[in-house]
Amino acid sequence: xxxxxxxxxxxxxxxxxxxxxxxxxxxxxxxxxxxxxxxxxxxxxxxxxxxxxxxxxxxxxxxxxxxxxxxxxxxxxxxxxxxxxxxxxxxxxxxxxxxxxxxxxxxxxxxxxxxxxxxxxxxxxxxxxxxxxxxxxxxxxxxxxxxxxxxxxxxxxxxxxxxxxxxxxxxxxxxxxxxxxxxxxxxxxxxxxxxxxxxxxxxxxxxxxxxxxxxxxxxxxxxxxxxxxxxxxxxxxxxxxxxxxxxxxxxxxxxxxxxxxxxxxxxxxxxxxxxxxxxxxxxxxxxxxxxxxxxxxxxxxxxxxxxxxxxxxxxxxxxxxxxxxxxxxxxxxxxxxxxxxxxxxxxxxxxxxxxxxxxxxxxxxxxxxxxxxxxxxxxxxxxxxxxxxxxxxxxxxxxxxxxxxxxxxxxxxxxxxxxxxxxxxxxxxxxxxxxxxxxxxxxxxxxxxxxxxxxxxxxxxxxxxxxxxxxxxxxxxxxxxxxxxxxxxxxxxxxxxxxxxxxxxxxxxxxxxxxxxxxxxxxxxxxxxxxxxxxxxxxxxxxxxxxxxxxxxxxxxxxxxxxxxxxxxxxxxxxxxxxxxxxxxxxxxxxxxxxxxxxxxxxxxxxxxxxxxxxxxxxxxxxxxxxxxxxxxxxxxxxxxxxxxxxxxxxxx
Numbered sequence: 158x159x160x161x162x163x164x165x166x167x168x169x170x171x172x173x174x175x176x177x178x179x180x181x182x183x184x185x186x187x188x189x190x191x192x193x194x195x196x197x198x199x200x201x202x203x204x205x206x207x208x209x210x211x212x213x214x215x216x217x218x219x220x221x222x223x224x225x226x227x228x229x230x231x232x233x234x235x236x237x238x239x240x241x242x243x244x245x246x247x248x249x250x251x252x253x254x255x256x257x258x259x260x261x262x263x264x265x266x267x268x269x270x271x272x273x274x275x276x277x278x279x280x281x282x283x284x285x286x287x288x289x290x291x292x293x294x295x296x297x298x299x300x301x302x303x304x305x306x307x308x309x310x311x312x313x314x315x316x317x318x319x320x321x322x323x324x325x326x327x328x329x330x331x332x333x334x335x336x337x338x339x340x341x342x343x344x345x346x347x348x349x350x351x352x353x354x355x356x357x358x359x360x361x362x363x364x365x366x367x368x369x370x371x372x373x374x375x376x377x378x379x380x381x382x383x384x385x386x387x388x389x390x391x392x393x394x395x396x397x398x399x400x401x402x403x404x405x406x407x408x409x410x411x412x413x414x415x416x417x418x419x420x421x422x423x424x425x426x427x428x429x430x431x432x433x434x435x436x437x438x439x440x441x442x443x444x445x446x447x448x449x450x451x452x453x454x455x456x457x458x459x460x461x462x463x464x465x466x467x468x469x470x471x472x473x474x475x476x477x478x479x480x481x482x483x484x485x486x487x488x489x490x491x492x493x494x495x496x497x498x499x500x501x502x503x504x505x506x507x508x509x510x511x512x513x514x515x516x517x518x519x520x521x522x523x524x525x526x527x528x529x530x531x532x533x534x535x536x537x538x539x540x541x542x543x544x545x546x547x548x549x550x551x552x553x554x555x556x557x558x559x560x561x562x563x564x565x566x567x568x569x570x571x572x573x574x575x576x577x578x579x580x581x582x583x584x585x586x587x588x589x590x591x592x593x594x595x596x597x598x599x600x601x602x603x604x605x606x607x608x609x610x611x612x613x614x615x616x617x618x619x620x621x622x623x624x625x626x627x628x629x630x631x632x633x634x635x636x637x638x639x640x641x642x643x644x645x646x647x648x649x650x651x652x653x654x655x656x657x658x659x660x661x662x663x664x665x666x667x668x669x670x671x672x673x674x675x676x677x678x679x680x681x682x683x684x685x686x687x688x689x690x691x692x693x694x695x696x697x698x699x700x701x702x703x704x705x706x707x708x709x710x711x712x713x714x715x716x717x718x719x720x721x722x723x724x725x726x727x728x729x730x731x732x733x734x735x736x737x738x739x740x741x742x743x744x745x746x747x748x749x750x751x752x753x754x755x756x757x758x759x760x761x762x763x764x765x766x767x768x769x770x771x772x773x774x775x776x777x778x779x780x781x782x783x784x785x786x787x788x789x790x791x792x793x794x795x796x797x798x799x800x801x802x803x804x805x806x807x808x809x810x
Contacts, residue, residue: 170784173736175791180737184514184795188253191236195257196799198228203801205262210574214400215351217264221401222352225268226299233258234273235297237452238281242293248452249525255456256517259463260802263584264401266460271347271402273297274453275305279357282449283373283420292355292375303355304348304378306407311340314597316359317443319371321409323360323419327430330416334360334376334409343407345591350392350405354379357420358409364432370439373420373446378407387412398583422449448538451545455517455524457592458549461556462513464585467802468556469507470793471577472563474809475570476503477790493566494789500782502566506559507785507792508747513552515728516721520548543605546598547717553588554595560585567808576805599713600706606681606716607688623688623698663777666726669749672765673719676756679763680712722749740788747781750774 185192202224209217228234237251238244245251255274258266277296280288280303295301312318320341323332336342343349349356355377362372377385384390389408396404416426423446424434436442476499480490493499523541526532564571564578571578589595662668684705691701702709725745732738753760754774760766766774785792803809 172784172787173739175740175788175795176737177791177794180795181797183737185797186518188250191250191253192257192797194231195233195254196797198231198233199258199261200799200801202227202261205265206577206802206804209262209264209401209580214395217401218351218403221264221268224265225272228269229297229299234269237273238277238293238297242289243297248528249521252452252455252459252521252524256459256463259460260467260798262401263464263580264399267347267399267402270453270456271304272299272302274456276303276348276357278450278452279305279373279420280375283422283446285422287417288375288420301354302348302352303357304346304353306343306346306349306356307359308343308345309340310342310344314594316447317371319359319361321358321360322363323372323374324363325365325426325430329413330428331413332374332416332418334358334374334412334414336408336410345393345404346407347402347404349378349390349407350403352403356407364426365430367432369424369432370443372424374414375418375420376409376412376414385412397586398580399587448542451542452524452528453592454545454549454598455520457588458545458552459517459521461553461585461588462510462517464556464581465506465510465559466793466796467577467798468560468563468581469503469510470796470798471803471805471808472566473503473507473789473793475567478810494786497779497782499566500786501779502562504782504785504789505747505751505778506562507789508744508751509555510559511741511744512721512725512748513555516548516724517552519724520544539605543602544720546593547602547713547720549592550595550598551714551717551721556585557589570808576808577803596710599710602713602716603684603709606712607685623692623702663750663774664746666729666745666749669753670722670726672753672760673715673722675765676759677712677715677719680708680715684708684712718752722752740792743781743785744792747778747785750778750781754778
């Protein structure tokens with residue numbers, strides 16, 4: 158789309174020309190071919206967007222299953238599996254494919270995630286060759302459908318406390334799977350209500366009367382389309398969205414599975430009933446097991462960013478067509494995007510979406526490196542887990558906020574189902590709480606910050622983390638965890654000495670980075686001091702943590718925002734000179750300054766912003782919006798969303 162062009166501004170600013178295909182190529186990166194395959198499949202199956210509204214729930218579930226199997230036949234969904242089983246052998250490609258699939262119907266996306274990411278990923282990463290040989294070839298084609306039965310009615314995020322029990326019967330060489338009460342039923346399980354034949358069931362393993370903690374088992378839940386003996390299945394029914402996914406509840410009443418059903422990559426039970434594991438510490442074993450499943454969080458975070466792109470593409474295109482009120486009595490009505498408020502509503506969200514896109518690139522690359530063995534030390538895995546958790550939280554919260562703002566920005570038209578906002582809102586809302594509740598995930602991020610991913614990381618629950626932190630001097634916490642030692646070397650970062658925050662240019666990326674780094678490190682020091690103070694006063698560690706929990710979440714949020722800005726700035730530094738670099742530079746500045754502006758109260762309270770400086774930032778944000786406004790159509794076109802996916806003819810033209 159070609160947008161309006163303006164004359165050079167009085168300050169000498171010359172509007173850049175955006176090369177849309179080149180910018181799309183930059184955003185697609187090394188996985189351009191993969192993303193194009195997914196785009197082709199999205200167009201092929203574009204009718205699903207209408208079918209989601211037109212079909213009854215049972216028919217729509219069957220249609221979604223049919224599409225997932227059809228996409229599997231193109232190789233799109235199996236890219237993360239080993240080549241010897243029919244996969245593509247490229248973990249990064251599988252994430253890129255999933256991110257792109259999120260441009261389309263999100264029931265299809267989540268069905269793919271359940272089948273190939275959760276069910277398939279658990280068998281791949283927690284199982285061994287016997288499981289791979291038995292299940293992967295048919296799983297990758299979609300012939301064998303399965304589900305990932307972890308979540309329980311009474312134990313959501315607290316996986317270590319799951320109530321389902323798997324007791325080993327040495328006399329028969331079988332595990333006996335039992336649901337111990339209503340709170341232990343497996344709930345909200347995708348693929349359970351209709352299509353799943355197998356489930357990877359997470360249960361407390363008991364061997365010889367001794368509990369060995371949570372382990373995973375492959376359990377048949379259907380035989381010839383009917384519930385297997387001892388398995389009770391209920392349909393969760395209609396949900397707020399994603400009604401093409403058959404979520405259900407599962408109960409197990411003494412269900413027997415052979416000893417080989419244990420996914421035994423990290424632990425096994427001998428025929429005689431002896432428990433064996435290469436990881437002695439049960440907490441470390443548990444976190445190692447869960448760490449292999451981090452791919453789901455990386456996928457959902459990327460899907461949230463993609464859903465934001467769809468909403469912004471529709472709202473921006475509408476704002477470039479829709480006119481409302483005349484600027485003067487003789488003139489024609491103004492385009493929505495010519496209004497300063499409308500620019501303020503949409504353009505910072507576009508900037509943040511670009512920032513999160515580049516941050517997602519970083520975490521995808523880390524995932525690929527860790528799972529491909531390029532980077533295979535325990536601390537690299539912990540850093541990946543924390544970064545994936547934080548990026549997922551910010552990416553999915555961003556989607557929820559952005560879709561709502563874009564719906565409102567399209568007025569009554571945005572409320573019509575044909576214009577996609579209804580489905581986007583309903584289907585993406587769950588992203589903030591599945592694959593980990595965002596607040597719980599940010600606590601994981603903070604745990605990594607406060608303990609510097611210590612060797613004891615896996616052993617530390619909340620109370621252990623408090624004790625670990627309080628056993629260190631506060632200065633040691635900052636020394637160990639500070640990424641930049643900003644407090645010690647601020648004079649080296651910028652001109653101006655102690656007046657660095659007053660003298661540096663607002664559009665200096667070093668100033669912007671220094672501000673978000675200072676915020677993070679100051680917050681981190683504050684949390685450490687408050688934890689230590691509470692323990693020094695002989696208070697209960699749990700009560701101390703509870704009192705600072707809001708600060709824990711705040712420092713984790715600040716940390717991830719810093720990582721996002723760094724990813725954007727680093728990407729900028731690699732780009733060749735030209736219009737695209739100038740355009741992305743405007744977006745980077747807008748993201749950085751609107752982030753500082755949004756938290757101006759904190760920066761002012763802590764002496765980092767004067768009133769005058771704060772007002773100058775607001776003026777700069779407004780100016781950046783004016784400069785980006787003529788580029789907005791090109792910037793959303795560069796995301797490469799197929800026109801068929803926007804499904805809003807009256808809005809986008």
